[in-house]
Amino acid sequence: MKNRIEELRKQRGIRQEELAAALMVSRQTIGSLENGRYNPSITLAFKLARYFGKPIEDVFIYEEEGQP
Amino acid sequence: MKKALYILLAAVGAGLLLLAGLVFAKGENQLLFGPCIGAGSACFVLGAGQLVYSITMPKEKEEALKKQVAVETADERNIILRDKAGSMAGRVMLYVLCAFVALLVLFRAPAAVVVAASALVLIHNILFVVFINHYNKVL
Numbered sequence: 001m002k003n004r005i006e007e008l009r010k011q012r013g014i015r016q017e018e019l020a021a022a023l024m025v026s027r028q029t030i031g032s033l034e035n036g037r038y039n040p041s042i043t044l045a046f047k048l049a050r051y052f053g054k055p056i057e058d059v060f061i062y063e064e065e066g067q068p
Numbered sequence: 069m070k071k072a073l074y075i076l077l078a079a080v081g082a083g084l085l086l087l088a089g090l091v092f093a094k095g096e097n098q099l100l101f102g103p104c105i106g107a108g109s110a111c112f113v114l115g116a117g118q119l120v121y122s123i124t125m126p127k128e129k130e131e132a133l134k135k136q137v138a139v140e141t142a143d144e145r146n147i148i149l150r151d152k153a154g155s156m157a158g159r160v161m162l163y164v165l166c167a168f169v170a171l172l173v174l175f176r177a178p179a180a181v182v183v184a185a186s187a188l189v190l191i192h193n194i195l196f197v198v199f200i201n202h203y204n205k206v207l
Binding site: 020021024025026028029032038040041043044 | 142
């Protein structure tokens with residue numbers, strides 16, 4: 001699943017460490033999320049969406065397999 | 069409060085070391101020399117180490133460190149990493165145990181030893197089924 005976390009974070013001019021501290025997760029988790037290596041739990045996905053003040057669909061892009 | 073505990077622990081350790089050196093080094097109770105040295109060293113090093121750490125570490129830094137450890141422990145990715153690593157280690161251990169049992173049979177080890185080692189493989193599989201059933205109900 002793709003996401004716009006890095007883009008939204010950079011728009012706000014915050015560092016990974018700051019985002020991690022705000023969401024009470026490790027910096028490595030933010031890094032893995034941004035790289036697309038790790039898909040978050042639904043709780044963390046909502047926390048991220050609320051942090052950026054956007055609906056969850058605007059932060060995470062769900063693509064069904066086989067679809068572009 | 070914690071500092072007093074560390075001082076007490078270090079004192080107990082030092083006491084045990086002294087006891088070992090002065091009383092149990094020679095004579096009838098020489099059997100107690102080893103355990104006294106071991107337990108005394110552990111208590112002394114643990115107590116003194118924690119005491120030095122609590123004195124030298126600034127309060128704010130200690131709080132920040134505690135918070136960081138709490139975040140790292142509760143971090144969902146770290147939890148998944150721990151679970152995956154534990155599961156993989158368990159799977160590898162099963163193969164190691166099977167190889168160990170095969171080696172025991174190959175080298176004609178006593179039957180009791182082979183049965184005991186095989187029991188470990190069996191216990192592993194029983195635990196696997198038990199936990200699958202448990203999590204099947206819980207999750």
